[in-house]
Amino acid sequence: MTDGWIRALVEAIHSSPTQAVIYLSGGASQALGWLMSVPGASNTVLEAVVPYSRMSMTQLLGKIPTQITSLQTAEEMSLLAYNRALKLSRPGSPVVGVGFTGSLASIRPKLGDHRFYLSTRTSDRFWVSKVTLSKGLRTREQEDKVSSHLTLKAIADACKASATFVSELDGSEVPEECETLFDEDQELQQLINGQICMKVYPFSTETPNSERKIILSGSFNPLHDGHLKLLEVSSSICGDGYPCFEISAINADKPPLTVSQIKDRVKQFEKVGKTIIISNQPYFYKKAELFPGSAFVIGADTAARLINPKYYGGDHGKMLEILIGCKRTGCTFLVAGRNVDGVFKVLEDFDIPEELRDMFISIPAERFRMDISSSEIRKNKGM
Numbered sequence: 001m002t003d004g005w006i007r008a009l010v011e012a013i014h015s016s017p018t019q020a021v022i023y024l025s026g027g028a029s030q031a032l033g034w035l036m037s038v039p040g041a042s043n044t045v046l047e048a049v050v051p052y053s054r055m056s057m058t059q060l061l062g063k064i065p066t067q068i069t070s071l072q073t074a075e076e077m078s079l080l081a082y083n084r085a086l087k088l089s090r091p092g093s094p095v096v097g098v099g100f101t102g103s104l105a106s107i108r109p110k111l112g113d114h115r116f117y118l119s120t121r122t123s124d125r126f127w128v129s130k131v132t133l134s135k136g137l138r139t140r141e142q143e144d145k146v147s148s149h150l151t152l153k154a155i156a157d158a159c160k161a162s163a164t165f166v167s168e169l170d171g172s173e174v175p176e177e178c179e180t181l182f183d184e185d186q187e188l189q190q191l192i193n194g195q196i197c198m199k200v201y202p203f204s205t206e207t208p209n210s211e212r213k214i215i216l217s218g219s220f221n222p223l224h225d226g227h228l229k230l231l232e233v234s235s236s237i238c239g240d241g242y243p244c245f246e247i248s249a250i251n252a253d254k255p256p257l258t259v260s261q262i263k264d265r266v267k268q269f270e271k272v273g274k275t276i277i278i279s280n281q282p283y284f285y286k287k288a289e290l291f292p293g294s295a296f297v298i299g300a301d302t303a304a305r306l307i308n309p310k311y312y313g314g315d316h317g318k319m320l321e322i323l324i325g326c327k328r329t330g331c332t333f334l335v336a337g338r339n340v341d342g343v344f345k346v347l348e349d350f351d352i353p354e355e356l357r358d359m360f361i362s363i364p365a366e367r368f369r370m371d372i373s374s375s376e377i378r379k380n381k382g383m
Helices: 004-015 029-037 054-061 071-088 140-158 184-193 225-238 259-272 284-290 300-306 316-328 354-359 374-380
Strands: 019-025 045-049 095-103 114-121 125-133 176-181 198-201 213-217 242-248 276-279 295-299 332-336 338-340 343-345 360-363
Touching (some): 019 029, 019 071, 019 140, 029 140, 114 140, 125 140, 184 198, 198 259, 225 242, 225 332, 242 259, 259 276, 284 316, 300 338, 300 343, 316 354
Parallel strands (some): 019 095, 213 242, 213 295, 332 360
């Protein structure tokens, strides 16, 4: 790295708490080298992917792109990268998804413009830029360097990292930029609509000691002391992991939660200083994909449903296939005792298939037992 300002800019990026997933196609390759060559890259880079072939880009986008080098493709890449970053990041860390697609100088002369599109997505900002380069002014390596400069600057801006930037664009090469800002309500609506996969409210003052999460999922309507105690006990059993609660805005058999309902429930966790994740996945096999390697805290009644073929169309093989898929993500289930049909049951009361036994961990009744539920609390309060 010959330019001192590039190193200073990368150091500023690595000093920020923001973590990134970067998708690049057709240019900006030097930006990755600069990010990786300066110490501290693991603070910033969660993943970098170069979908260079048309088939690779098709698999990334989940569809055949109308045009690979386009504003739409860059936007879709950055949104996919953002959602990927949410899954890979430390709980509560700010993240950015970066999408770049370019058509730069090649072996054969190009009929069209030499151009590139760049997009970044954060929790509250969607930014896109188009740059058309002067044909014949630079070699391929020089065009890649210019696009790498601007990619690095876009990442720094998304990380709110302040440092000197030296542009090598000439006077006629003016970036066309557009920025959209989101508030909390808009972000939650995007979550309900399926555009983003989760929103994390990191109310806990605990510093994550691991990327692994210990998750207690539920509706929490209302949150009560039993929930807090259960997650506390589960965390002590797991040892390594970041405890958090999770609510799915989408329900399997009810209408989705509204933005106002989500915000009301989130307030409960803010009051007690506990991290809450809002997702849009009501099923555990989907939660396992969303939170790979996590430990899910469940009651015995939920464990009974998980291993009951009745909930898989009566197909025992399908039940095994889905739960083994959860196992492959590295997920486990911590099972607390619970009343099932009027009888207090613990994990040992159920016949867990042999292939799945090491996925399920019992929470001893002497460590945790609480028979009241949120439903009973609502009933007692006449809610």
